[in-house]
Amino acid sequence: MVALVRSCVLFAIALVSGLLTASVAHGVLAGDLLVTDRTNGRVIGVRPSTGAVWVLSPRPGGADLLAEPAGIVMTDFGVILVVDEATSQLVGIDAATGDQFVVMETGGAAPLAVGTAPFGLALRQTEGAYEMWISARDSSEIRHVIGLEAFGIASETLSADARWSHARGVAVSGDHLLVAVDDGQGYWMVNLATGVISDPLLEYDSMIPELPPTDHSPDVPAWDVEPYHYEVAVNLFDTITFDTVLSLQKPKLIEPIFLSCDAASTRVTAYGTLYEQFVPIDPTSFAEATVEPADGTPLRCPTALATGLDGRLYVVDTSLPFGGDPTVVRVAPGSGGNPVVVATLSSVTSQPMGLAVAPVSVPEPAAGGGAIAFAALLVFGRRLGPRRFTRTRLARSRPESGRSSGGRPW
Numbered sequence: 001m002v003a004l005v006r007s008c009v010l011f012a013i014a015l016v017s018g019l020l021t022a023s024v025a026h027g028v029l030a031g032d033l034l035v036t037d038r039t040n041g042r043v044i045g046v047r048p049s050t051g052a053v054w055v056l057s058p059r060p061g062g063a064d065l066l067a068e069p070a071g072i073v074m075t076d077f078g079v080i081l082v083v084d085e086a087t088s089q090l091v092g093i094d095a096a097t098g099d100q101f102v103v104m105e106t107g108g109a110a111p112l113a114v115g116t117a118p119f120g121l122a123l124r125q126t127e128g129a130y131e132m133w134i135s136a137r138d139s140s141e142i143r144h145v146i147g148l149e150a151f152g153i154a155s156e157t158l159s160a161d162a163r164w165s166h167a168r169g170v171a172v173s174g175d176h177l178l179v180a181v182d183d184g185q186g187y188w189m190v191n192l193a194t195g196v197i198s199d200p201l202l203e204y205d206s207m208i209p210e211l212p213p214t215d216h217s218p219d220v221p222a223w224d225v226e227p228y229h230y231e232v233a234v235n236l237f238d239t240i241t242f243d244t245v246l247s248l249q250k251p252k253l254i255e256p257i258f259l260s261c262d263a264a265s266t267r268v269t270a271y272g273t274l275y276e277q278f279v280p281i282d283p284t285s286f287a288e289a290t291v292e293p294a295d296g297t298p299l300r301c302p303t304a305l306a307t308g309l310d311g312r313l314y315v316v317d318t319s320l321p322f323g324g325d326p327t328v329v330r331v332a333p334g335s336g337g338n339p340v341v342v343a344t345l346s347s348v349t350s351q352p353m354g355l356a357v358a359p360v361s362v363p364e365p366a367a368g369g370g371a372i373a374f375a376a377l378l379v380f381g382r383r384l385g386p387r388r389f390t391r392t393r394l395a396r397s398r399p400e401s402g403r404s405s406g407g408r409p410w
Helices: 002-019 162-166 370-383
Strands: 033-037 042-047 052-057 069-074 079-084 089-094 100-102 118-126 129-136 141-148 152-160 167-173 176-181 186-191 222-233 239-248 251-254 258-261 267-275 284-292 302-307 313-317 327-331 340-344 352-357
Touching: 033 069, 042 069, 042 340, 052 340, 069 129, 079 118, 118 176, 129 167, 162 167, 162 176, 167 239, 176 239, 186 222, 186 239, 239 284, 239 302, 267 302, 284 327, 302 352, 313 352
Parallel strands: 069 118, 069 352, 118 167, 167 222, 222 302
Antiparallel strands: 033 042, 033 352, 042 052, 069 079, 079 089, 089 100, 118 129, 129 141, 141 152, 167 176, 176 186, 176 222, 222 239, 239 267, 251 258, 267 284, 302 313, 313 327, 327 340
């Protein structure tokens, strides 16, 4: 244990030397949206309250480690984490300064193993520890990363299966990992304890379980999955409870060489259960509904999903030739309200890919001191004595989804 702590301290010292080159700082506010820009290899900040858009990382003069960033999360201690599909690395970003670093295995000998061509990234935090799950397409696996804030970080394979060559976005829901896939299946569920894979879109007859199940797979590539709970009253007695949302987009070729999205099948869809009070034998059945119709207004090619601190569902919409400007759209499933474009991203990117919500506010650091405190925080975590930063957390209006779960403010 002494050797492990010593190696972590040495890694912190090396990290400090890199972070001291910080350029112009720009903090984030709780509720800000973080978008990976696949076109230019960077992370974009979006403020839903104002529509402001800015380049969060990299900064001029700082390290530029992102080539094809995909999945993104942010911890409650101010670190943004991004998987890069081209370099197969996990890149950390100081949310206050935008400084980047490659996340290394304990001891700093090599980059943390995240599989080959990682795409999806999900985070769950507890007191003193954090876990991440990564979908790696080229190595056909789901990686499980465990970090103890005071001691180190480790990575292992949770599930190795050929179907993960189609894996896209991932999200934690209770004791399962939800994995969106682009082969038309929709998504799969992976038991976090055993790695057992199940199909949530198969509906079995409860009265005659021997009958072949009904397959509700969308037959459209899914790009992301998000646990999102809401209810819709069908009438005075019957209710549909939705708990999962998928972003679906189907590319089509516009002659001679341009790609766009097929408006007839591109959509955001919710899945859940219909409960019919006066059906005596089997009152529950599978339910699905279109959250945002594929009518081109305002979504055309939705990619990533995230639940905001305001309880609304946010969607990033990519841009393809003849597909319109890339945007961030806020929807309120079940409320009957129209979708709202909160920001247009055409000035910064044409292909937004991943989406996360800042769970805490991270102010700009004091001159010369923020990087050292940040590096020490990575190693010692909550063992630090005085609190170095001021974090401001907004209360959620719904339970944590698992994509960026709780913890206490610093």
